[in-house]
Amino acid sequence: MKLDIKALGTFYEMAREGAGLAAGRLTRMTGVETRVGVTKLNFMRGSEIQKEFDDGRDKVGIRVELSDGIDGHSVIVFDRESALEVVRILLDSADADEFDDMSRSAVTEVGQIMNAGFIDGWADVLETAIDVETPEFVEGATADAFIGDLAEAPNADDFALLFQSRIEAVDTEIEFRHYLFPERESMARVLDRHRDPNSVGIEYDKLAGFDEMAKQGAKEVASNITTLTGIDTEVEVRRLNFASLEAIPEEIDDEMLVGVAHELDGNPSGYLLFLFDEQSAREVVEATVPSPPDDEFGDLGVSAIKELGNIMASGFIDGWANVLDTTIDHSPPEYIHDYGAAVIDPVVIQLGEDQEFAFVFDTVMRANDREFDCSIYAIPDQADLERALNELDVEKVADAETKADVSIDELENA
Known part of the structure; x- marks a missing residue:
């Protein structure tokens, strides 16, 4: 797989566009003012990705499988208290402190709408359609709970291209991160389509x-x-x-x-x-x-x-x-x-x-x-x-x- 600055720049714009759409949709759904924080493409070893997830904090995630325009998984990860804060806002439940069927459904809906924002932004930049499977609610405190069963998640020594975006909720204790785990061959095809023909790469x-x-x-x-x-x-x-x-x-x-x-x-x-x-x-x-x-x-x-x-x-x-x-x-x-x-x-x-x-x-x-x-x-x-x-x-x-x-x-x- 070859990389060049033009193709990576396209991917970066794709990630930033998706983060903007996701932030706007979260604001419309919850009334919480948001802003896009850091957007970047990370090249990371699998061991470092695991460390990032294995931070000792309970987390809740919504992940969806992607195909066609790009293959892989898109994952929204909230810390547990932030996910409960989303539940309190949506269900007007001040004492929500556990996840029952209704609260899981509420968080899943928010995560799905945010994932859709990211994916629509990517599709716009890539000028392609991206198919999305049914969202899956995940909770746990370790990397295994969120990405352990994903074929495209890198092993400890593998070097992986990972998309990360952070959206910040203003004046509200809501923290979450977004990850795109692309399948390598799919990523290579997309990169090749957007390469500068004059670049050695x-x-x-x-x-x-x-x-x-x-x-x-x-x-x-x-x-x-x-x-x-x-x-x-x-x-x-x-x-x-x-x-x-x-x-x-x-x-x-x-x-x-x-x-x-x-x-x-x-x-x-x-x-x-x-x-x-x-x-x-x-x-x-x-x-x-x-x-x-x-x-x-x-x-x-x-x-x-x-x-x-x-x-x-x-x-x-x-x-x-x-x-x-x-x-x-x-x-x-x-x-x-x-x-x-x-x-x-x-x-x-x-x-x-x-x-x-x-x-x-x-x-x-x-x-x-x-x-x-x-x-x-x-x-x-x-x-x-x-x-x-x-x-x-x-x-x-x-x-x-x-x-x-x-x-x-x-x-x-x-």
Whole structure:
């Protein structure tokens, strides 16, 4: 299966159009004001999809099987309390706290109408008809309950293209997510119909290989952080997103963030950002500065964070360069201390001069026993990424040397 930016862009517009229709139909049915949140195409391993479902929360889902225009399953997933809130609104039942036949029917109807909104939007963009089977009510707390019996759901090590949309209810405690699990051969046919005939395209398996390289790089970053700071960290979330540039800032937490940004020069070029919440940044300063200053974000603190940024950047991209048999340089770290999306807006503006969409390698690392989170955003230039992937030998990825060519001691003494 080959991917190209034009076809993926069509799919992205399909997902966004469907989310808009679904949100409008939920509002008309319940009177609850809604807005479309993040819409994206995720390339995820089956193990990460399972983690997302296995979050310890009871959930309720409505899933429908699709055929003809696209084969697969469309699934609306509410957390249990949100589904009960839908029941209370529709049935005017203030004390609804269990699912009987009537409440199941109410949630199923809402889920079916929302699924239909997504599907109608996809059909409009794809200019095709999509057949829909009878909706199925599902409840549980694990991935197995919702997707365990779906043939198109990926196994733990499989790399899958997954459509995700989030619709937010305004001033109401209703949370839910939407997933499209397409059947791979059906997806390949649709992609092929919408490909740019002048594009070389990207082999799907090579994108999976590059994702594995990013995962290895993230593990190396976690190892470097542990060595330098003594903070035992591990990679918790890994996914590769395809989204419009304008949607990327929506993923950034609305809080004060501290971090560093690097510009990459090579094949591929692009940008690499490491972002900490303020408490995590304080942990970095306290762990790396012998006598931590009262102001963690003064000159000494900034220097410590920039130094760690250099080490993390080397750990993340050296494996890429080794496998691609190329050189990827990174600029000196640019210190960032700003609120929410403002930390990434300059990158989006710069990339937006030449492209509308981007692949984003999105990683979160956490420490088990400390207040420490680090988000990594690697955003390659899309033309460079296509060239790099066409040259990638997937068989070399598993044996790639991911260790940084520059040691931590050398960087500390630089």
